[in-house]
Amino acid sequence: MNLRDLIKGLSCETITGRKDLEIEGIDSDSRKIGRGYLFVAISGYRDDGCNYIDAALDKGAVAVVTEKSVNLPDHVTVIKVKDSRTALAKLSSNYYKNPSHDMHLIGITGTSGKTTTTYLIKSIMEESGLKCGIIGTMGNIINKEVVKTGNTTPESLIIQKYLYEMLKSGTEYCAMEVSSHSIFLKRIEYCEFEIGLFTNLSRDHLDFHKTMDDYFEVKSRLFYKTNKYNIVNLDDEYGRRLIEKIEDSKVPLLTYGFDAKGDIFATDVKYSLNGVNFLLNTPKGSIPINFNIPGKFSVYNSLAAASCAYAYNIDLDNIKKGLEKVQGVKGRFEIVPTKRDFSVIIDFAHTPNELENLLTLIDEFAQGRKVVVFGAGGNRDKTKRPIMGEVVANHCDLPIVTSDNPRDEDPEKIIDDVIVGVKKVTDNYIKIIDRREAIKYAVENAKPNDIIILAGKGHETYTIIKGKKLPFDERKIVEDTLKELNHER
Ligand SMILES: CC(=O)N[C@H]1[C@@H](OP(=O)(O)OP(=O)(O)OC[C@H]2O[C@@H](n3ccc(=O)[nH]c3=O)[C@H](O)[C@@H]2O)O[C@H](CO)[C@@H](O)[C@@H]1O[C@H](C)C(=O)N[C@@H](C)C(=O)N[C@H](CCC(=O)O)C(=O)O
Ligand SMILES: Nc1ncnc2c1ncn2[C@@H]1O[C@H](COP(=O)(O)OP(=O)(O)OP(=O)(O)O)[C@@H](O)[C@H]1O
Numbered sequence: 001m002n003l004r005d006l007i008k009g010l011s012c013e014t015i016t017g018r019k020d021l022e023i024e025g026i027d028s029d030s031r032k033i034g035r036g037y038l039f040v041a042i043s044g045y046r047d048d049g050c051n052y053i054d055a056a057l058d059k060g061a062v063a064v065v066t067e068k069s070v071n072l073p074d075h076v077t078v079i080k081v082k083d084s085r086t087a088l089a090k091l092s093s094n095y096y097k098n099p100s101h102d103m104h105l106i107g108i109t110g111t112s113g114k115t116t117t118t119y120l121i122k123s124i125m126e127e128s129g130l131k132c133g134i135i136g137t138m139g140n141i142i143n144k145e146v147v148k149t150g151n152t153t154p155e156s157l158i159i160q161k162y163l164y165e166m167l168k169s170g171t172e173y174c175a176m177e178v179s180s181h182s183i184f185l186k187r188i189e190y191c192e193f194e195i196g197l198f199t200n201l202s203r204d205h206l207d208f209h210k211t212m213d214d215y216f217e218v219k220s221r222l223f224y225k226t227n228k229y230n231i232v233n234l235d236d237e238y239g240r241r242l243i244e245k246i247e248d249s250k251v252p253l254l255t256y257g258f259d260a261k262g263d264i265f266a267t268d269v270k271y272s273l274n275g276v277n278f279l280l281n282t283p284k285g286s287i288p289i290n291f292n293i294p295g296k297f298s299v300y301n302s303l304a305a306a307s308c309a310y311a312y313n314i315d316l317d318n319i320k321k322g323l324e325k326v327q328g329v330k331g332r333f334e335i336v337p338t339k340r341d342f343s344v345i346i347d348f349a350h351t352p353n354e355l356e357n358l359l360t361l362i363d364e365f366a367q368g369r370k371v372v373v374f375g376a377g378g379n380r381d382k383t384k385r386p387i388m389g390e391v392v393a394n395h396c397d398l399p400i401v402t403s404d405n406p407r408d409e410d411p412e413k414i415i416d417d418v419i420v421g422v423k424k425v426t427d428n429y430i431k432i433i434d435r436r437e438a439i440k441y442a443v444e445n446a447k448p449n450d451i452i453i454l455a456g457k458g459h460e461t462y463t464i465i466k467g468k469k470l471p472f473d474e475r476k477i478v479e480d481t482l483k484e485l486n487h488e489r
């Protein structure tokens with residue numbers, strides 16, 4: 001693409017050098033630069049992209065975007081901007097021909113339920129004959145192809161690339177998880193959202209946002225970027241705050257919740273271990289839903305997805321079929337087969353609120369002990385650690401405190417932070433640093449009717465230790481332990 005076209009609408013302070021250049025690609029990572037590329041230098045949290053300009057030029061970059069004044073050879077075009085991350089988003093959108101403009105883009109934000117809701121939306125859309133892609137924690141999905149990217153909401157360049165590819169493959173709907181990091185770090189700038197959906201807000205990410213008010217404020221920015229509907233969970237305290245905050249928005253509001261308060265609401269809710277049945281009520285009528293994932297939060301996620309479908313005029317029969325077709329979402333209340341007299345459940349609960357919800361749900365059906373194997377992530381919110389410990393200790397018979405992606409931190413230190421909370425409730429806990437050993441311990445010592453809950457890693461099939469991503473699949477560890485036990489019998 002010609003540089004003149006690429007920088008259309010980009011607010012730049014100065015441009016030196018040729019504008020009439022053919023640009024073969026763009027990137028903000030010098031290691032991915034190729035011949036004829038434009039390099040966007042971003043000053044990050046760990047490093048400064050400006051330190052890699054020379055490396056980018058060596059690899060063939062012909063133009064550089066930077067926030068700082070730099071002296072480069074005359075043949076290099078230098079574009080100075082105020083904010084490189086915003087510039088990257090604009091350039092990426094231009095490069096991929098502003099794909100979101102031609103799509104039905106749904107942005108889902110909130111602390112919990114985003115991934116699950118994207119899968120429910122996709123299922124409903126497909127039941128209605130509409131192709132729907134996903135951008136989120138478990139990867140980017142176009143048709144049946146899943147591409148993992150690492151972050152829940154990837155960098156703007158990747159977002160635009162996948163939106164472009166979705167359009168190219170005839171996928172006109174996209175359900176995208178929008179993390180607060182991505183809003184703050186401008187990954188979603190120049191995405192034209194039709195719908196913004198707010199699930200809930202509870203304690204997490206206070207390493208990054210410092211206060212809940214900051215966290216909320218950043219999340220609320222999504223709802224100024226929408227042009228069709230804002231959809232908000234009315235039962236959530238922060239949801240209600242959001243409704244007040246966006247009161248003067250010209251975009252219509254749809255609300256959901258339990259009982260007849262919102263536009264879309266659930267009544268006659270009946271819980272069981274296999275799922276939840278409820279009546280879905282909308283302004284256009286009501287329909288019974290038999291949903292296959294248990295728990296109150298399943299009702300909320302169904303309502304969120306149903307509200308979104310309703311906003312697109314999808315009829316109730318297809319909403320029902322789409323929701324009921326979902327058998328489960330990987331790592332969310334996933335039951336691992338044991339063929340023994342105890343159960344193992346893998347769940348992605350990694351915040352105090354998620355653990356509380358999960359364990360309260362299991363409480364209703366548990367006949368034996370609840371044993372929870374859990375930890376807290378390294379390089380993440382430290383304030384949630386003791387609270388997670390306290391919540392788990394309050395809701396189970398045996399907490400086994402272990403590691404969960406220690407990343408660059410000392411795993412034992414993280415565990416000790418969690419144990420501070422556990423000890424407020426009980427001294428009856430077990431500390432095993434190696435998560436594999438912790439899982440093995442729980443399985444080997446299981447008693448009849450025990451429910452072993454492996455919390456925090458959900459779908460993840462890796463562990464991050466000292467910056468390295470190593471294979472780690474909890475399903476496989478349970479399976480191998482059971483095999484060993486069978487062998488011994
Ligand atoms: C705090 C945060 O979000 N950081 C993100 C940020 O990294 P950074 O600003 O620290 O980048 P940096 O390492 O300082 O590097 C600066 C620049 O130098 C460049 N560089 C670096 C080295 C080199 O050799 N050449 C080079 O050009 C880098 O490409 C980068 O552009 O920009 C990077 C590139 O986009 C992201 O990968 C990185 O996410 C890190 C890995 C991360 O862990 N983020 C988490 C906290 C996150 O974003 N989580 C949310 C929420 C999850 C949820 O709850 O669902 C998410 O959306 O995933
Ligand atoms: N609506 C909800 N409210 C509260 N907890 C929920 C809700 N939906 C799911 N959960 C719990 O949170 C966990 C994570 O769910 P999910 O992956 O859908 O959330 P997410 O918002 O995508 O999380 P992340 O921020 O890590 O991407 C689930 O395993 C479950 O324990």
Ligand SMILES: N[C@H](CCC[C@H](N)C(=O)O)C(=O)O
Nearest residue numbers: 350376377380404405456457
């Ligand atoms: N998207 C969340 C996932 C956390 C999952 C948990 N396993 C951990 O590593 O803390 C995060 O990156 O904060």
Ligand SMILES: [Mg+2]
Nearest residue numbers: 114115137152
């Ligand atoms: Mg997610």
